[in-house]
Amino acid sequence: MASTRSTTLRIRELILQGELKPGERVKEQMVAERLGLSRTPIRAALPALAKEGLLIVVGARGYAVRRFSQAECLDALHTRAALEGLAARSMAMRADRDLRPLRTILQTGDDLLKTSAGLDLEELEALYGEMNAAFHTAVVSASDMPILGELLDRCNIVPFVSPAHVAFERRSEAERRRILDFAHRQHHSIVEAIASGDAARAEALFREHAHNQEVSITGAGEP
Amino acid sequence: MASTRSTTLRIRELILQGELKPGERVKEQMVAERLGLSRTPIRAALPALAKEGLLIVVGARGYAVRRFSQAECLDALHTRAALEGLAARSMAMRADRDLRPLRTILQTGDDLLKTSAGLDLEELEALYGEMNAAFHTAVVSASDMPILGELLDRCNIVPFVSPAHVAFERRSEAERRRILDFAHRQHHSIVEAIASGDAARAEALFREHAHNQEVSITGAGEP
DNA sequence: TAGACGGGTATTGTATCCAAACTTCTGACA
């Protein structure tokens, strides 16, 4: 059985995979037909997706797929950086912080980059993205501030903002590998700072860390 | 006619005013009867309220009113501080920043505190709360980072976190007036920092500013 | 030609019915 939650999930997929295009009006019946459902479950899902930030209210009734400007993507990225910085600070200040999950992920990243020469670049970026997302998630979850996770989920729906998004398309291959290498070195520095309880440094480093991803939004890098 | 949005609003009121109590299961039919509607509009509203953070999913189906621990309230306050700090930074970095709305609000606060001796303390706190909320909103809106507003809305539903919440119940009357005075001086400093384009100072001051409100959560102040 | 008015249509809002699934209570059996 479907349940409202899985209906919401399916519509979210439609949006994220671009089957519903940014700016496009979302009509209940149209979505219902596409999913083979009646309007009822759709009606329960749309307001939730609007609250989630994927749809915007248009006029007095009805929704449209939200369109994100480049500026909004950058804003969301900076906001993510600020929130994750706060998470790192919080984790560094906790007496009972457990660094083992982070160290495991660091090791995964080390191994990945060590063998990276033998990997196709797209494949490497995909694997790196996975590891990167795990790192960021681990810090947030270790911060013991659940609200940060909720707010970050909101940031991460914005295109190019999620830490799983790793793609620097207009750079040279060597440059792209170098960026990953540099970003992962920052991971090490962040863990060091957290390990030594240096909350301010951990926060500053994590905020800085997001800048790596700016180029995938501005796309303005020289080849 | 009601429309989903106003139904959501009415249920939100029920929650915020405590007619639906924290932890309490929210049954569709029960809410429908209270509002004099059928279950249909309720069913569209509940998932949205869950996304908003006021309800939590309980089990495989159904919702309950979210209960916020003291730690969660403090987390939300600190997160608000971080986000508003970012807003202040962003505003300070804008070349076209318009300080007039802030200056007007500063003046309102000055006037309020000047005549405060003649006011009942509850009344003063209510008026101060209004001015305070206006100040915070003005900075966020002038930051030109709409996502901050969205995330702050999420923080501000948490009890005691909204800048409109001004209540230091366990303090002496003199102390309470002194807190308002001090907080408003900080407003002046923040505007100064923004005016002079000192983004880092603006951010630091705004983050510090939230600490005033901590005591209304911990409630642990000596009289 | 621009703007206002009004009717028709498309789309959303609400109610009700039925189905599915979860909960709780009961009773039988180990």
Next chain:
DNA sequence: TGTCAGAAGTTTGGATACAATACCCGTCTA
């Protein structure tokens, strides 16, 4: 006495019918 199975009741999920209204578009007027 404890546990498990099953049935009854409660609650949510989905489909359909109908009502209300926002919006589009054509027409009329200034």
